[in-house]
Amino acid sequence: MMQCPKCHAQMNTYNRNGVQIEQCNGCRGIFLDYGELESLTRLESQWAQQAPPAPPAPQQAYPPAPPAAHAPAWGAPQHGGHYGHRRQKGFGRMLFSS
Protein backbone atom coordinates (compact mmCIF):
# COMPACT_ATOMS: atom_id res chain seq x y z
CA MET A 1 0.00 0.00 0.00
CA MET A 2 1.24 3.51 -0.76
CA GLN A 3 2.27 6.00 1.87
CA CYS A 4 1.25 9.62 1.59
CA PRO A 5 4.27 11.79 0.67
CA LYS A 6 2.84 14.65 2.69
CA CYS A 7 1.56 13.21 5.97
CA HIS A 8 2.85 9.60 5.67
CA ALA A 9 -0.53 7.99 6.38
CA GLN A 10 -1.55 5.08 4.22
CA MET A 11 -3.22 5.69 0.88
CA ASN A 12 -6.08 3.64 -0.48
CA THR A 13 -6.83 3.10 -4.14
CA TYR A 14 -10.22 4.14 -5.43
CA ASN A 15 -11.79 4.07 -8.81
CA ARG A 16 -13.27 7.32 -10.05
CA ASN A 17 -14.98 7.12 -13.40
CA GLY A 18 -12.70 4.27 -14.37
CA VAL A 19 -9.54 6.10 -13.28
CA GLN A 20 -7.52 4.63 -10.42
CA ILE A 21 -6.54 7.24 -7.89
CA GLU A 22 -4.84 6.98 -4.51
CA GLN A 23 -6.32 8.95 -1.66
CA CYS A 24 -4.64 9.50 1.69
CA ASN A 25 -6.57 8.23 4.70
CA GLY A 26 -5.06 10.99 6.79
CA CYS A 27 -5.04 14.30 4.93
CA ARG A 28 -7.38 13.13 2.12
CA GLY A 29 -4.85 14.28 -0.46
CA ILE A 30 -4.97 12.57 -3.85
CA PHE A 31 -2.15 11.04 -5.84
CA LEU A 32 -2.46 10.56 -9.58
CA ASP A 33 -0.33 8.21 -11.64
CA TYR A 34 1.14 9.24 -14.99
CA GLY A 35 -1.68 9.87 -17.45
CA GLU A 36 -4.44 9.81 -14.86
CA LEU A 37 -4.87 13.58 -14.79
CA GLU A 38 -5.22 13.51 -18.57
CA SER A 39 -7.83 10.75 -18.26
CA LEU A 40 -9.80 12.78 -15.77
CA THR A 41 -9.53 15.92 -17.93
CA ARG A 42 -10.77 13.92 -20.89
CA LEU A 43 -13.70 12.63 -18.88
CA GLU A 44 -14.48 16.14 -17.78
CA SER A 45 -14.51 17.48 -21.33
CA GLN A 46 -16.70 14.58 -22.45
CA TRP A 47 -19.11 15.39 -19.65
CA ALA A 48 -19.08 19.05 -20.59
CA GLN A 49 -19.92 18.19 -24.20
CA GLN A 50 -22.85 16.04 -23.11
CA ALA A 51 -24.17 18.57 -20.64
CA PRO A 52 -27.00 20.82 -21.82
CA PRO A 53 -26.15 24.53 -22.08
CA ALA A 54 -28.13 25.18 -18.91
CA PRO A 55 -26.98 27.32 -15.99
CA PRO A 56 -24.00 25.55 -14.43
CA ALA A 57 -25.10 25.44 -10.80
CA PRO A 58 -26.07 23.38 -8.91
CA GLN A 59 -24.99 20.45 -11.09
CA GLN A 60 -21.24 20.19 -11.26
CA ALA A 61 -19.15 18.40 -13.81
CA TYR A 62 -16.26 17.11 -11.77
CA PRO A 63 -15.64 16.05 -9.14
CA PRO A 64 -18.97 14.82 -7.80
CA ALA A 65 -19.44 17.30 -5.01
CA PRO A 66 -19.83 15.78 -1.57
CA PRO A 67 -23.11 16.61 0.13
CA ALA A 68 -23.14 19.37 2.69
CA ALA A 69 -23.80 16.77 5.37
CA HIS A 70 -21.06 16.03 7.87
CA ALA A 71 -19.18 12.77 7.67
CA PRO A 72 -16.41 11.24 9.77
CA ALA A 73 -12.76 11.36 8.75
CA TRP A 74 -12.92 7.63 8.03
CA GLY A 75 -16.05 7.87 5.88
CA ALA A 76 -16.22 6.39 2.40
CA PRO A 77 -14.16 8.64 0.10
CA GLN A 78 -16.84 8.74 -2.58
CA HIS A 79 -19.49 10.12 -0.27
CA GLY A 80 -22.08 11.68 -2.46
CA GLY A 81 -20.53 10.26 -5.60
CA HIS A 82 -21.76 6.70 -5.84
CA TYR A 83 -25.41 6.87 -4.99
CA GLY A 84 -26.60 6.67 -8.55
CA HIS A 85 -29.17 4.09 -7.59
CA ARG A 86 -30.90 5.97 -4.89
CA ARG A 87 -31.93 3.80 -1.95
CA GLN A 88 -30.99 0.62 -3.72
CA LYS A 89 -27.41 -0.07 -2.86
CA GLY A 90 -27.98 0.39 0.81
CA PHE A 91 -30.73 -2.14 1.21
CA GLY A 92 -29.81 -5.63 2.13
CA ARG A 93 -29.72 -8.24 4.81
CA MET A 94 -27.18 -6.27 6.75
CA LEU A 95 -29.64 -3.55 7.65
CA PHE A 96 -31.85 -6.14 9.28
CA SER A 97 -29.44 -7.99 11.51
CA SER A 98 -27.19 -7.46 14.49
Added chain:
Amino acid sequence: MCEPPQVLADRPDGTVVRSGAIVAKAHAADTDREALAARIALAAAPQLAGILLPPLTAPEPAVPTARPVSLWPLGAPVDPTDPGAAPWAEAADLLARLHRTEPPFPLPPMRGPAKAARAVARMRAALRGDAITPPRDPAAEPGDVIALPRDPAVEPGDAIALPRDPAVLSVLAGWRSLPAWARGEAPAPAPGADALCHGDLHLGQLVRHPAPDGPWLLIDMDDAGVGDPAWDLGRPAAWYAAGLLAPEDWSIFLDAYRAAGGPAVPADGDPWPALDVPARALTVQTAAVALAKCATEQRDPDDHEQLMIESCARIATLPPELATGPAS
Protein backbone atom coordinates in the same frame (compact mmCIF):
# COMPACT_ATOMS: atom_id res chain seq x y z
CA MET B 1 -57.99 -23.15 12.16
CA CYS B 2 -54.62 -23.14 13.82
CA GLU B 3 -51.56 -22.81 11.58
CA PRO B 4 -48.45 -24.68 12.65
CA PRO B 5 -45.92 -22.55 14.53
CA GLN B 6 -43.36 -20.82 12.33
CA VAL B 7 -39.72 -20.25 13.26
CA LEU B 8 -38.91 -16.58 12.56
CA ALA B 9 -35.31 -16.66 13.79
CA ASP B 10 -33.03 -19.25 15.29
CA ARG B 11 -29.70 -17.99 16.52
CA PRO B 12 -27.55 -18.79 19.55
CA ASP B 13 -28.73 -15.58 21.19
CA GLY B 14 -32.42 -16.20 20.67
CA THR B 15 -35.02 -18.35 18.97
CA VAL B 16 -38.22 -16.65 17.86
CA VAL B 17 -41.34 -18.67 17.02
CA ARG B 18 -44.65 -17.34 15.82
CA SER B 19 -47.96 -19.03 16.50
CA GLY B 20 -50.92 -17.09 15.15
CA ALA B 21 -50.86 -13.59 16.63
CA ILE B 22 -48.37 -14.50 19.36
CA VAL B 23 -44.58 -14.51 19.11
CA ALA B 24 -42.53 -16.49 21.62
CA LYS B 25 -38.86 -15.78 22.15
CA ALA B 26 -36.53 -18.26 23.81
CA HIS B 27 -33.62 -16.17 25.05
CA ALA B 28 -30.04 -17.46 25.27
CA ALA B 29 -29.43 -20.07 27.93
CA ASP B 30 -26.75 -17.95 29.61
CA THR B 31 -29.03 -14.90 29.82
CA ASP B 32 -28.86 -12.96 33.08
CA ARG B 33 -32.48 -13.69 34.04
CA GLU B 34 -32.79 -10.86 36.54
CA ALA B 35 -31.53 -8.34 33.99
CA LEU B 36 -33.82 -9.78 31.32
CA ALA B 37 -36.81 -9.48 33.66
CA ALA B 38 -35.99 -5.79 34.19
CA ARG B 39 -35.65 -5.24 30.43
CA ILE B 40 -38.97 -6.90 29.70
CA ALA B 41 -40.59 -4.93 32.52
CA LEU B 42 -39.28 -1.80 30.81
CA ALA B 43 -41.19 -2.71 27.64
CA ALA B 44 -44.31 -3.10 29.79
CA ALA B 45 -43.84 0.20 31.66
CA PRO B 46 -46.56 2.79 30.94
CA GLN B 47 -43.84 5.46 30.41
CA LEU B 48 -42.69 3.54 27.33
CA ALA B 49 -46.14 3.05 25.79
CA GLY B 50 -46.03 4.07 22.14
CA ILE B 51 -42.25 3.56 22.02
CA LEU B 52 -41.64 -0.09 22.92
CA LEU B 53 -43.82 -3.05 21.97
CA PRO B 54 -45.27 -4.24 25.30
CA PRO B 55 -44.95 -7.95 26.14
CA LEU B 56 -47.83 -10.32 26.69
CA THR B 57 -48.10 -11.71 30.17
CA ALA B 58 -46.29 -15.01 30.14
CA PRO B 59 -47.56 -17.74 32.45
CA GLU B 60 -44.95 -18.98 34.90
CA PRO B 61 -43.69 -22.30 33.48
CA ALA B 62 -44.54 -25.30 35.63
CA VAL B 63 -40.93 -26.45 35.47
CA PRO B 64 -37.96 -24.12 35.04
CA THR B 65 -36.98 -23.90 31.37
CA ALA B 66 -33.42 -24.20 30.12
CA ARG B 67 -33.87 -20.88 28.30
CA PRO B 68 -36.04 -18.02 29.55
CA VAL B 69 -39.10 -17.44 27.36
CA SER B 70 -41.03 -14.22 26.70
CA LEU B 71 -44.27 -13.71 24.77
CA TRP B 72 -45.07 -10.79 22.47
CA PRO B 73 -47.89 -9.75 20.19
CA LEU B 74 -47.23 -10.19 16.48
CA GLY B 75 -46.29 -7.00 14.62
CA ALA B 76 -45.67 -6.23 10.95
CA PRO B 77 -41.93 -5.86 10.23
CA VAL B 78 -40.15 -3.52 7.81
CA ASP B 79 -40.48 -4.78 4.24
CA PRO B 80 -36.96 -5.76 3.16
CA THR B 81 -37.95 -5.55 -0.51
CA ASP B 82 -39.13 -1.93 -0.36
CA PRO B 83 -36.24 0.43 0.50
CA GLY B 84 -38.42 3.49 0.02
CA ALA B 85 -40.74 2.32 2.80
CA ALA B 86 -38.03 1.99 5.45
CA PRO B 87 -39.23 4.05 8.42
CA TRP B 88 -36.06 6.04 9.05
CA ALA B 89 -37.90 9.06 10.44
CA GLU B 90 -40.13 6.93 12.65
CA ALA B 91 -37.17 4.94 13.93
CA ALA B 92 -35.34 8.15 14.83
CA ASP B 93 -38.41 9.60 16.51
CA LEU B 94 -38.86 6.45 18.61
CA LEU B 95 -35.20 6.52 19.63
CA ALA B 96 -35.34 10.19 20.58
CA ARG B 97 -38.40 9.56 22.75
CA LEU B 98 -36.77 6.49 24.31
CA HIS B 99 -33.60 8.44 25.08
CA ARG B 100 -35.59 11.27 26.62
CA THR B 101 -37.53 9.01 28.97
CA GLU B 102 -36.29 8.84 32.55
CA PRO B 103 -35.57 5.22 33.49
CA PRO B 104 -38.68 4.27 35.49
CA PHE B 105 -36.69 1.88 37.70
CA PRO B 106 -33.07 0.69 37.99
CA LEU B 107 -31.87 -1.04 34.84
CA PRO B 108 -28.69 -2.88 33.83
CA PRO B 109 -26.27 -1.23 31.40
CA MET B 110 -27.13 -1.21 27.71
CA ARG B 111 -25.31 -4.13 26.11
CA GLY B 112 -24.13 -2.54 22.86
CA PRO B 113 -20.41 -2.54 23.70
CA ALA B 114 -20.65 -6.09 25.12
CA LYS B 115 -22.25 -7.14 21.88
CA ALA B 116 -19.46 -5.58 19.84
CA ALA B 117 -16.93 -7.50 21.95
CA ARG B 118 -18.88 -10.69 21.39
CA ALA B 119 -18.82 -10.13 17.62
CA VAL B 120 -15.04 -9.74 17.61
CA ALA B 121 -14.74 -12.89 19.74
CA ARG B 122 -17.03 -14.70 17.33
CA MET B 123 -14.85 -13.67 14.40
CA ARG B 124 -11.73 -14.94 16.14
CA ALA B 125 -13.43 -18.21 17.00
CA ALA B 126 -14.76 -18.71 13.47
CA LEU B 127 -11.35 -18.02 11.94
CA ARG B 128 -9.72 -20.47 14.30
CA GLY B 129 -12.35 -23.01 13.34
CA ASP B 130 -13.71 -23.19 16.88
CA ALA B 131 -17.32 -23.78 17.69
CA ILE B 132 -19.32 -20.70 16.71
CA THR B 133 -20.56 -20.21 20.25
CA PRO B 134 -18.66 -17.22 21.59
CA PRO B 135 -16.72 -17.57 24.82
CA ARG B 136 -18.44 -16.44 27.96
CA ASP B 137 -16.13 -13.50 28.50
CA PRO B 138 -14.88 -12.20 25.17
CA ALA B 139 -13.00 -9.33 26.81
CA ALA B 140 -10.71 -11.81 28.54
CA GLU B 141 -9.41 -13.21 25.25
CA PRO B 142 -5.75 -12.68 24.48
CA GLY B 143 -6.71 -11.71 20.98
CA ASP B 144 -5.20 -8.24 20.92
CA VAL B 145 -1.77 -9.74 20.61
CA ILE B 146 -2.59 -11.21 17.24
CA ALA B 147 -1.23 -8.43 15.08
CA LEU B 148 1.75 -7.92 17.34
CA PRO B 149 2.65 -11.44 18.39
CA ARG B 150 4.84 -10.50 21.30
CA ASP B 151 2.83 -12.30 23.93
CA PRO B 152 3.46 -16.03 24.50
CA ALA B 153 -0.24 -16.33 25.29
CA VAL B 154 -1.08 -16.02 21.60
CA GLU B 155 -2.95 -19.11 20.55
CA PRO B 156 -1.35 -21.26 17.85
CA GLY B 157 -4.37 -20.97 15.58
CA ASP B 158 -4.33 -17.18 15.83
CA ALA B 159 -0.80 -16.88 14.58
CA ILE B 160 -1.49 -19.01 11.56
CA ALA B 161 -5.05 -18.24 10.58
CA LEU B 162 -5.58 -14.63 11.54
CA PRO B 163 -2.80 -12.36 10.32
CA ARG B 164 -2.94 -13.51 6.72
CA ASP B 165 -6.15 -11.74 5.92
CA PRO B 166 -5.87 -7.93 5.72
CA ALA B 167 -9.62 -7.65 6.34
CA VAL B 168 -9.22 -9.44 9.69
CA LEU B 169 -6.26 -7.25 10.61
CA SER B 170 -8.31 -4.16 9.78
CA VAL B 171 -11.10 -5.30 12.05
CA LEU B 172 -8.70 -6.04 14.89
CA ALA B 173 -6.87 -2.74 14.42
CA GLY B 174 -10.19 -0.89 14.35
CA TRP B 175 -11.16 -2.69 17.52
CA ARG B 176 -7.94 -1.68 19.24
CA SER B 177 -8.48 1.95 18.25
CA LEU B 178 -11.64 2.12 20.36
CA PRO B 179 -11.74 3.37 23.93
CA ALA B 180 -12.19 0.70 26.59
CA TRP B 181 -15.82 1.60 27.28
CA ALA B 182 -16.78 0.98 23.63
CA ARG B 183 -15.19 -2.48 23.85
CA GLY B 184 -17.31 -3.32 26.87
CA GLU B 185 -14.30 -3.22 29.17
CA ALA B 186 -15.20 -0.15 31.23
CA PRO B 187 -18.34 1.77 32.13
CA ALA B 188 -19.42 4.40 29.63
CA PRO B 189 -18.02 7.79 30.61
CA ALA B 190 -20.36 10.17 32.38
CA PRO B 191 -22.02 12.58 31.80
CA GLY B 192 -24.83 11.74 29.43
CA ALA B 193 -24.27 7.98 29.45
CA ASP B 194 -27.27 7.28 31.64
CA ALA B 195 -30.03 7.43 29.04
CA LEU B 196 -32.44 4.63 28.26
CA CYS B 197 -31.03 2.87 25.19
CA HIS B 198 -32.25 0.11 22.91
CA GLY B 199 -28.74 -1.30 22.50
CA ASP B 200 -29.11 -3.10 19.16
CA LEU B 201 -30.96 -0.94 16.68
CA HIS B 202 -31.40 -2.10 13.10
CA LEU B 203 -34.33 -2.30 10.71
CA GLY B 204 -35.32 -5.71 12.07
CA GLN B 205 -36.07 -4.07 15.42
CA LEU B 206 -39.15 -2.16 14.26
CA VAL B 207 -42.68 -3.44 13.83
CA ARG B 208 -46.08 -1.92 13.24
CA HIS B 209 -48.51 -2.92 15.95
CA PRO B 210 -51.29 -3.71 15.59
CA ALA B 211 -50.35 -5.22 12.22
CA PRO B 212 -50.43 -4.18 9.48
CA ASP B 213 -51.10 -0.43 9.89
CA GLY B 214 -50.48 0.37 13.55
CA PRO B 215 -47.76 2.77 14.66
CA TRP B 216 -44.12 1.71 14.53
CA LEU B 217 -42.69 0.40 17.79
CA LEU B 218 -39.26 -0.85 18.87
CA ILE B 219 -38.89 -4.54 19.70
CA ASP B 220 -36.23 -6.81 21.23
CA MET B 221 -35.26 -5.63 24.68
CA ASP B 222 -32.43 -8.13 25.17
CA ASP B 223 -29.70 -5.48 24.94
CA ALA B 224 -31.62 -2.50 26.34
CA GLY B 225 -30.53 -0.58 29.40
CA VAL B 226 -28.83 2.64 30.41
CA GLY B 227 -25.87 3.99 28.49
CA ASP B 228 -24.68 6.45 25.87
CA PRO B 229 -27.68 7.10 23.62
CA ALA B 230 -25.35 7.78 20.66
CA TRP B 231 -24.87 4.01 20.49
CA ASP B 232 -28.39 3.64 19.11
CA LEU B 233 -27.52 6.02 16.27
CA GLY B 234 -24.22 4.29 15.69
CA ARG B 235 -25.39 1.63 13.30
CA PRO B 236 -27.16 3.95 10.81
CA ALA B 237 -24.18 6.30 11.20
CA ALA B 238 -21.81 3.43 10.38
CA TRP B 239 -23.89 2.47 7.34
CA TYR B 240 -23.87 6.06 6.15
CA ALA B 241 -20.13 6.43 6.69
CA ALA B 242 -19.51 3.21 4.76
CA GLY B 243 -21.61 4.36 1.82
CA LEU B 244 -24.36 1.79 2.48
CA LEU B 245 -27.02 4.23 3.60
CA ALA B 246 -27.87 6.98 1.14
CA PRO B 247 -27.17 10.53 2.41
CA GLU B 248 -30.87 11.36 1.95
CA ASP B 249 -31.91 8.56 4.29
CA TRP B 250 -29.24 9.48 6.81
CA SER B 251 -30.45 13.10 6.76
CA ILE B 252 -34.05 12.00 7.25
CA PHE B 253 -32.98 9.86 10.21
CA LEU B 254 -30.76 12.50 11.82
CA ASP B 255 -33.17 15.37 11.23
CA ALA B 256 -36.09 13.41 12.72
CA TYR B 257 -33.98 12.52 15.75
CA ARG B 258 -33.10 16.15 16.30
CA ALA B 259 -36.64 17.34 15.67
CA ALA B 260 -37.84 15.02 18.42
CA GLY B 261 -35.30 16.48 20.85
CA GLY B 262 -33.02 13.44 20.96
CA PRO B 263 -30.16 14.05 23.40
CA ALA B 264 -27.45 11.92 21.74
CA VAL B 265 -26.23 14.65 19.38
CA PRO B 266 -26.19 18.45 19.59
CA ALA B 267 -29.30 20.14 18.22
CA ASP B 268 -27.32 21.47 15.27
CA GLY B 269 -23.83 21.47 13.88
CA ASP B 270 -21.59 18.48 13.37
CA PRO B 271 -23.02 15.35 15.05
CA TRP B 272 -19.86 13.30 14.47
CA PRO B 273 -17.94 14.13 17.62
CA ALA B 274 -20.79 12.38 19.48
CA LEU B 275 -21.29 9.61 16.93
CA ASP B 276 -17.70 8.77 16.07
CA VAL B 277 -16.89 6.16 18.71
CA PRO B 278 -20.23 4.28 18.55
CA ALA B 279 -20.16 4.36 14.74
CA ARG B 280 -16.61 3.03 14.66
CA ALA B 281 -17.51 0.31 17.18
CA LEU B 282 -20.54 -0.75 15.16
CA THR B 283 -18.50 -0.71 11.96
CA VAL B 284 -16.04 -3.09 13.58
CA GLN B 285 -18.87 -5.21 14.99
CA THR B 286 -20.61 -5.48 11.62
CA ALA B 287 -17.41 -6.32 9.77
CA ALA B 288 -16.46 -8.89 12.44
CA VAL B 289 -19.82 -10.62 12.14
CA ALA B 290 -19.50 -10.56 8.35
CA LEU B 291 -16.04 -12.13 8.43
CA ALA B 292 -17.23 -14.75 10.93
CA LYS B 293 -20.07 -15.66 8.59
CA CYS B 294 -17.76 -15.75 5.59
CA ALA B 295 -15.37 -18.09 7.44
CA THR B 296 -18.17 -20.37 8.58
CA GLU B 297 -19.89 -20.42 5.20
CA GLN B 298 -16.58 -20.56 3.32
CA ARG B 299 -17.41 -17.69 1.00
CA ASP B 300 -16.14 -14.21 0.14
CA PRO B 301 -17.76 -11.08 1.57
CA ASP B 302 -20.67 -9.72 -0.45
CA ASP B 303 -20.75 -6.09 -1.65
CA HIS B 304 -22.31 -4.71 1.52
CA GLU B 305 -19.98 -6.64 3.79
CA GLN B 306 -17.07 -5.42 1.70
CA LEU B 307 -18.08 -1.79 2.27
CA MET B 308 -18.02 -2.33 6.03
CA ILE B 309 -14.64 -4.06 5.84
CA GLU B 310 -13.30 -1.14 3.79
CA SER B 311 -14.59 1.23 6.46
CA CYS B 312 -12.62 -0.77 9.02
CA ALA B 313 -9.52 -0.43 6.88
CA ARG B 314 -9.92 3.36 6.89
CA ILE B 315 -10.52 3.37 10.65
CA ALA B 316 -7.43 1.21 11.14
CA THR B 317 -5.22 3.68 9.29
CA LEU B 318 -6.76 6.77 10.86
CA PRO B 319 -4.11 9.05 12.32
CA PRO B 320 -4.63 9.11 16.08
CA GLU B 321 -5.28 12.86 16.14
CA LEU B 322 -8.33 12.36 13.93
CA ALA B 323 -9.84 9.78 16.25
CA THR B 324 -12.12 11.32 18.81
CA GLY B 325 -11.29 10.58 22.40
CA PRO B 326 -8.53 8.50 23.88
CA ALA B 327 -7.84 5.14 22.30
CA SER B 328 -7.51 3.65 25.79
